[in-house]
Amino acid sequence: MRWMLPTTEVPEAWFNVVPHLPTSLQPPLHPATREPVGPQDLAPLFPMALIGQEVSAEPWIDIPGPVLDVLRLWRPTPLVRARRLEQALDTPARIYFKDESVSPAGSHKPNTAVPQAFYNREAGVRRLATETGAGQWGSALAFACALYGLECKVYMVRASYEQKPYRRVMMETWGSSVVPSPVDRPDHPGSLGSAISDAVRDAVGREDTHYSLGSVLNHVLLHQTVIGQEAKVQLQLAGEERPDLVIGCCGGGSNLGGLALPFVPDPKVALLAVEPSSCPTLTAGRFEYDFGDTAGMTPLLAMYTLGHDFVPPPIHAGGLRYHGDAPIISALVHSGRMQAVAHPQTAVFEAAVQFARVQGTIPAPETAHAIKATIDAAVAAREAGEPRVILFGYSGHGLLDLQAYADHLAGRLADD
């Protein structure tokens, strides 16, 4: 069963979790002075509208009409009850997922790419620079820039640029320019942290260019809250008062935040972040100030981190290979409002294949982390004999990650 909403039911405001957080957020610090950054420090990178959203304590922020017009190309996304998975697990749990894979770029990322492109164009910016790892974020921003007529320059981690050409082709089809990063070290495989450095350097160096980030920051998580808001309405249509447990995979935190933040005010809803064992930021990192990038050009953020020079192993869930985490997610975990768990990639791909064979769709490796945790929770519900309601985020499809499935099926995946 799927619950659809008409295009008129896309939420018209973003939900700001900041007033609902159990502890107040610590401010970002300037990388040189270690003093709290002000709006003028961020102005070379972001338009004022986004800077305002980054620090806003307003409970709701209106979504501009032209942004809604574009979101309605694929939103509201379906809420699906995974009945065949329930049957396969013989669980009394009721399992729902919110399917963000239906966007043109195939993930939740366009939810923030679209407003970011919009606000930049409104501010007179003609060109955006960004980084991308495996390409989910870069392709989302390329899509958004195509629709708003902006130039887009994507610094893509060199290893992905060379080994995974198809998301690069997507970006080029939408008209973006894609180059391998680090730009000044053609023999280096690159990392997300160093690609951020390249993109920030580009944006700071050109008058007509701003920088755009696909996760971590408050305004990015804010834009993603359309996911959880829609899911709340759809769960009501499905006859559920609330989910007992909300599960999302967590790299920088935007997918998890988008689904989970609207449920934060309800203490009866448990929240679970799922990360890879090989990049265990929330489960094994330290809660402290750290840079968002490798070169130390970004502000310092108060977050769980493995250290800004941490280089995760090359697991297939490229979107979860980040040394830090969103300050909002970090605060929720640090306060105990949200739990976190880590899983190794072979167990994650076993869950993904099981899902594909019973539900029919092939999930992204990142999404498969949430599926692994969902299956564990559904089995626990069976053992407890409790009809728990589980909602997980289907953040993206795996159609551009099929090499990972080939490696898994051939027994070639490592758990490092």
Next chain:
Amino acid sequence: MRWMLPTTEVPEAWFNVVPHLPTSLQPPLHPATREPVGPQDLAPLFPMALIGQEVSAEPWIDIPGPVLDVLRLWRPTPLVRARRLEQALDTPARIYFKDESVSPAGSHKPNTAVPQAFYNREAGVRRLATETGAGQWGSALAFACALYGLECKVYMVRASYEQKPYRRVMMETWGSSVVPSPVDRPDHPGSLGSAISDAVRDAVGREDTHYSLGSVLNHVLLHQTVIGQEAKVQLQLAGEERPDLVIGCCGGGSNLGGLALPFVPDPKVALLAVEPSSCPTLTAGRFEYDFGDTAGMTPLLAMYTLGHDFVPPPIHAGGLRYHGDAPIISALVHSGRMQAVAHPQTAVFEAAVQFARVQGTIPAPETAHAIKATIDAAVAAREAGEPRVILFGYSGHGLLDLQAYADHLAGRLADD
């Protein structure tokens, strides 16, 4: 704007166009005797339920409940108004498309794979054999067999098996076995016609195995009519009495038939088939009896054909590289009820890129043929100053065809 229907609105019967055809269909002939084939001739390949549908003249055929349950995993599919494309073309035409790319396999093919797997399982068959070119049909049948617990063996055209591994990985993820064809000539690149021969040989040789075909036959087109039936309802919701023109790409004819056949009884609706210039079956072929495969093992069908030994050039729209056409489509074209047009692939990819940059999604190369014809029709409407209503079939996404886009963007595509 998109028009969605609830899952309860999946049509509960297939529409049989046979009673509405302007001329009666000529019967298939036995390849050896050249006499009309009877049910017993087909029994080694198909279950009786499908043989009955192949020759039925009933106007409606009920869809079994267990088939509906699976179709509802992704159906009804969206009807989308392509407003941004209309604006880009400055046309008074209203352009709608029916989006079949949302299925788990990414195309319309599961609409028939699911009932075919169901009827075979009901008949006690444990294993299905089929052929696939680029892999759209093979992946659809692999998906359906996974859900019904059937074994599936796919003979994949060797050139695609080696050059396009990702749809093969999809099939393997769903648990199917995939081998390159022709099986007995490891140095041969293969063709769809010879892969059909391999699959038929497999099915004839094993008691537990039937054969499954993804296009051409009457029962396949019948299963696809859920597409056009849903589109009719959705057009009403959109305030349109009827489309003036229905456009679909045409290889074997199942996508086009699925969308167009329910409109055949309304003489005010024009129907247009779009095929590649390099495989111009309807526009340059002969209407006569010919074999469906290369080896001459299948019945002879009355259809437009380029000859069963015709080998089309290796264009990227693999699903349109077939020497023949469905007898139903052939009869409609032969009688004048349906028109046909052919386009070269560079013009087709130009249309695809234009579509991706204004509407946001990247279409399959096959689908791009319909988009090219739609753009031409919308421009003609502008020149005539007429607000025509155009409906086209968005048969699949292009996410596993990105190499074709890379070749196009690099200027490497040939028009043969």
